[in-house]
Amino acid sequence: xxxxxxxxxxxxxxxxxxxxxxxxxxxxxxxxxxxxxxxxxxxxxxxxxxxxxxxxxxxxxxxxxxxxxxxxxxxxxxx
Numbered sequence: 001x002x003x004x005x006x007x008x009x010x011x012x013x014x015x016x017x018x019x020x021x022x023x024x025x026x027x028x029x030x031x032x033x034x035x036x037x038x039x040x041x042x043x044x045x046x047x048x049x050x051x052x053x054x055x056x057x058x059x060x061x062x063x064x065x066x067x068x069x070x071x072x073x074x075x076x077x078x079x
Contacts, residue, residue, distance in 0.1 A: 017052035033073035
């Protein structure tokens with residue numbers, strides 16, 4: 001009646017996501033913050049991406065830029 005199911009989660013790596021964020025930031029002068037997130041990855045993807053961004057900010061590798069309090073947020077490589 002009951003069958004065995006094996007479910008494996010695909011691990012999301014903060015280090016790998018840091019690399020992805022850096023690649024996107026290096027392709028353009030400014031990269032939209034919202035473009036770094038993928039709906040398909042769900043909440044786990046949001047958390048991993050946000051942690052990657054925070055780590056890159058902490059290491060002074062990227063900067064966040066916003067021109068007005070209601071304006072979009074962009075990332076750019078730190079000078």
